Amino acid sequence: MRIKRIEHVAIAVRDLDAARRTFETLGIACDHEETINGVRLAMLPIGESALELLEPQREGTRTGEWIEQRGEGLYHICLEVEDIEAALAELRGKGVALLDEAPRTGHGGHRIAFLDPRSTAGVLVELVEMAAPAA
Amino acid sequence: MRIKRIEHVAIAVRDLDAARRTFETLGIACDHEETINGVRLAMLPIGESALELLEPQREGTRTGEWIEQRGEGLYHICLEVEDIEAALAELRGKGVALLDEAPRTGHGGHRIAFLDPRSTAGVLVELVEMAAPAA
Numbered sequence: 001m002r003i004k005r006i007e008h009v010a011i012a013v014r015d016l017d018a019a020r021r022t023f024e025t026l027g028i029a030c031d032h033e034e035t036i037n038g039v040r041l042a043m044l045p046i047g048e049s050a051l052e053l054l055e056p057q058r059e060g061t062r063t064g065e066w067i068e069q070r071g072e073g074l075y076h077i078c079l080e081v082e083d084i085e086a087a088l089a090e091l092r093g094k095g096v097a098l099l100d101e102a103p104r105t106g107h108g109g110h111r112i113a114f115l116d117p118r119s120t121a122g123v124l125v126e127l128v129e130m131a132a133p134a135a
Numbered sequence: 136m137r138i139k140r141i142e143h144v145a146i147a148v149r150d151l152d153a154a155r156r157t158f159e160t161l162g163i164a165c166d167h168e169e170t171i172n173g174v175r176l177a178m179l180p181i182g183e184s185a186l187e188l189l190e191p192q193r194e195g196t197r198t199g200e201w202i203e204q205r206g207e208g209l210y211h212i213c214l215e216v217e218d219i220e221a222a223l224a225e226l227r228g229k230g231v232a233l234l235d236e237a238p239r240t241g242h243g244g245h246r247i248a249f250l251d252p253r254s255t256a257g258v259l260v261e262l263v264e265m266a267a268p269a270a
Contacts, residue, residue, distance in 0.1 A: 001162045005182030009144055009212055011258055019256040025229050026214070026255070027136045046214065047140030048183050053256075072257035074209035077144055079161070079181065094160050120161070121154040121188075122207035123146055 001090045004080040007128050008043065008052040008107075012067050012075040016040055016055035023051060034107065039063050041107055052078070052107065076114070076124035084111050084129035091115065103129070136225045139215040142263050143178065143187040143242075147202050147210040151175050151190035158186060169242065174198050176242055187213070187242065211249070211259035219246050219264035226250065238264070 013019040020030050023044055028051060032043040038058040044051040054075065056064035066075055081087040084103045092098065097116035106112030106128065115125045148154040155165050158179055163186060167178040173193040179186040189210065191199035201210055216222040219238045227233065232251035241247030241263065250260045 003162055003181050006141060006144065006184045009141065009209075011256060013256055022254070022256045025231060026226070026260070027138055046138050049141045051212075070205065073252070074144075074212065074258055077186075077209070091161070096160060117208070119157070121146060121148055121157045123209055125161070 001081065001087050004082065006049045007078045007080040007130075008050040009077050010052040010054055010075040010126075011073065012054050012056075012063050013072050014055065014067060016042055016053050019053050019055075020044075023053075032108070036107060037061065043107070076126055078112070078126040078128050081127050081129055084113060084127055087127055088113055096120070136216065136222050139217065141184045142213045142215040142265075143185040144212050145187040145189055145210040145261075146208065147189050147198050148207050149190065149202060151177055151188050154188050154190075155179070158188075167243070171242060172196065178242070211261055213247070213261040213263050216262050216264055219248060219262055222262055223248055231255070 011019065020042055028044045028046055030042045030044050034041050035057060038056065038061045040055045040057050042053040054063045063075065088098060097119040098113065099116050100113035103111040103113045110131050111129045113127050117124045146154065155177055163179045163181055165177045165179050169176050170192060173191065173196045175190045175192050177188040189198045198210065223233060232254040233248065234251050235248035238246040238248045245266045246264045248262050252259045
């Protein structure tokens, strides 16, 4: 299992538009927005990575629960792997607990899965296998 | 002001050796350790970035206070800039609050400065200007 890069670092916020303006002040601009599973999402590329701003749009989202418990701020890191099925099988074999036992569709239509932070030093880690760009 | 890359993502931990083993399970290995201002630090490269594990070694460190207040986990992001003096001057001019008004020496001997998270959506942001490698 080889981690290719930090694909993004996620930041949970109450006001995505205000957070976007804040990072624009630092010279970091948004290139993509979408809403997925009740959470509004903005991607702000930096080098080979991105910041992902997340604002819950309804009750009962995991992002919203995080903000209630911990406040706004750094929320998770997403690591790119070549083959997410193989990575999950390898981690399961090593005793790493998974929040998603099988990949599901995440940001940008990519296949993603979250690991259990109790297995990763308290850090919420997402794995992503990038979908091939549309032809 | 141009951000070149996410230089590292810092994770505050109580037991650095245990956290190192955890990330080694994910195929992420340490290439450098040092102790700076009472905090033990391990760098684990991923692509053009790295994870930085931080374990306080004494009372009264900012990292230790963070763990007391928020628990272990994601702590700050460090963004590389070309010229840190110019970046701080530009941000000051835009009304961004700074924790370090002037650069100081950080990890690896590089010049660093922290921004005030109240100006950056609750996220602790470090800027770094990389020192030239020793001849």
